[in-house]
Amino acid sequence: MQRMRAIFSYLAHLEWTEKKQKDCIFCDRTKFQGNIVYETDTLFAINNISKAGTYHWLIMPKEHQWRDVESLVYEDTQLLQSMIDLKKELLQKHCPAVSPKNIHSGFHRGRRVLFRDVYWPDIISIHHLHMHVIVEPRFWLWLFKYPSWLPLMWKSEKQIEQELKRKSAER
Known part of the structure; x- marks a missing residue:
C-alpha cells in the first residue's frame, strides 16, 4: 500500500502542464563557480x-x-556539435582509457504537447539546455534515471543529430 502511495504521489507531482521557472541556477554562476x-x-x-x-x-x-532539447532546431546543429566536441575533450583529458561502452551521454526529455494544453511530464528539473555525460554509470541510475531504453525520458545526442538532419531535409 505504501508503494502504491509513493507511485501515485510521483505521478501527481509530475509537471503535466507548462511550468516556467523564474530563476535558473545555471544562469547564476555563484551557485556552481x-x-x-x-x-x-x-x-x-x-x-x-x-x-x-x-x-x-x-x-x-x-x-x-534554449529551455530543453525539444526546442532545438536545425540552426542549432553547431551548438549540439560544440557540446559533443566538449564532451570528447573532457573524456580525453580525464578518462582516455575508458571504453565508449562505459560512457552514457544525452539529454532528459523536455516539454512536449500531449493534447492541447496538457504536456508529457517534464523530465528535466532545470529548464536550461544541458547534456549529461556519465562515465561508468551506476547501474540503477543508468537504468531508471538516465534510461537510454526509454525514449519518453531520454535522448542521446546521436538521436538529436538525426532529428536535426531530418528537419534540415524537410526544409
Whole structure:
C-alpha cells in the first residue's frame, strides 16, 4: 500500500502542464563557480552535484536561449556539435582509457504537447539546455534515471543529430 502511495504521489507531482521557472541556477554562476571543469566562450561544463558515475558532467550553453532539447532546431546543429566536441575533450583529458561502452551521454526529455494544453511530464528539473555525460554509470541510475531504453525520458545526442538532419531535409 505504501508503494502504491509513493507511485501515485510521483505521478501527481509530475509537471503535466507548462511550468516556467523564474530563476535558473545555471544562469547564476555563484551557485556552481567552484564546480566548473571547463569553459569556452559559449559553453561550460560543471560537475553534477549528484554524481551518477565515476564522472558526471553537465555541458551547457552560457546563454539561456534554449529551455530543453525539444526546442532545438536545425540552426542549432553547431551548438549540439560544440557540446559533443566538449564532451570528447573532457573524456580525453580525464578518462582516455575508458571504453565508449562505459560512457552514457544525452539529454532528459523536455516539454512536449500531449493534447492541447496538457504536456508529457517534464523530465528535466532545470529548464536550461544541458547534456549529461556519465562515465561508468551506476547501474540503477543508468537504468531508471538516465534510461537510454526509454525514449519518453531520454535522448542521446546521436538521436538529436538525426532529428536535426531530418528537419534540415524537410526544409
